[in-house]
Amino acid sequence: MKKDQLLTRRRALIAGAAALGAAGAAGVLASGGGDETARPVAPAPGPDPAPQESHVLPPSDYRLQPLTGYEQVRPAPRMTRVRHQPFLRVRGRGRTMVLTFDDGPDPRYTPHILDTLAEYDVRAMFFVCGEMAVDNQDLLARMADDGHIVGNHTWTHPLLTRLKRSQIRSEMERTSDVIEDAYGERPLWFRAPYGAWNRATFQLGAQMGMEPLAWTVDTLDWTTPGTRTIVDRVEDGAAPGVVVLSHDAGGNRSQSVRALRRYLPHLLESGYHITVPRRRHA
Incomplete structure (x- = not known):
């Protein structure tokens, strides 16, 4: 099957994913510090955090792709509102x-996480690093086929607040390019490494059509505290609207894999609906 046919199939699967895993959960995401939040729409699959566009923003300065042979020209990314705080939770x-x-993705751990999610017919979000994604594009393709959301987590996982604006742009753009090639769509979500946000990250993310998403509950699984501790942190923090942060790469994530198998069922x-956020224009 040709690549363009595969991407067409993946786009169709991505578009229908939220409807499969998020029926009756329409809502919005809440930001962390008084920032404007999105208005809920009529009942639709998944929480819908994307706000109505209230004003015209400057055109994107994202680089244009020249037309070469029969290669498709990528459309300019849709501008989003420039935020001052990341979204922290679902309402x-x-x-x-x-x-x-x-x-991630990491071939040692990500497939096991995908297997568990598939077993329980649950969709999740994966914020991937470009340097990991470029060598594991088959896992991004599987995420697309399984209906998960893939977000941008930069190329090398740097502390963005110490980089120049041009360096931040490169980290984000290169990762979005790899995601589009393997996943079939450019990412609509961005998460700053270490949760370190600044004005440039919000502005550049908006220019590339991405909304900033943080988290509510941090499992701190990167410290390898033990499977039971990770499970307790998720279950103790469980509440309507919670966004849970875990890891599928960056070290030994076997505890995270085992913990998911325990706390997900x-x-x-307990009646929780595990879903993915949906952007109104997605």
Whole structure:
């Protein structure tokens, strides 16, 4: 099957994913510091954090791709509102939660996480690093096929607040390019490494059509505290609207893999609806 046919198939799967895993959970994401939040729309699959455009923003300065042969020209990314705070949680109907995994994909751990999510028919978000994604594009393709959301987590996971604006742009653009090639769509979400945001990250993310998403519950699994501790942190922090941060790369993530297998069925049995956020224009 040709690459363009595969991407067409993946785009169709991505578009229908939220409807499969997020029925009746329409809502918005809440930011961390008084920033404007999105208005809920009529009942639709998944929480919908994207705000109505209230004003015209400057055109994007994202580089244009020249037309070469029969290669498709990438459309300019849709501008989003420039935020001053990242979204921290979901506000919607019912006991809605979002599971997110950072720093991958890693062929040692990501496939096991995908297997568990598939077993329970649950969708999650993966914030990937370009340097990991470029060598594991098959895992991004599987995420697309399984209906997960892939977000931008920069290329090398640097502390962005110490970089020049041009360096931040490069980190984000290169990662978005790899995601589009393997996943079939450019990312609509961005997460700053270490949760270190500044004005440039918000502005550049908006120019590339991405919304900033942080988290509510940090499992601190990167410290390898033990499987039981990770499970306790998720279950103790579970509440309507919570966004959970875990990792599928960046070190030994076997505890994170085992913890997911324990807390996911418990959350579902407790009535939580594990879903992914949906952008209105997505």
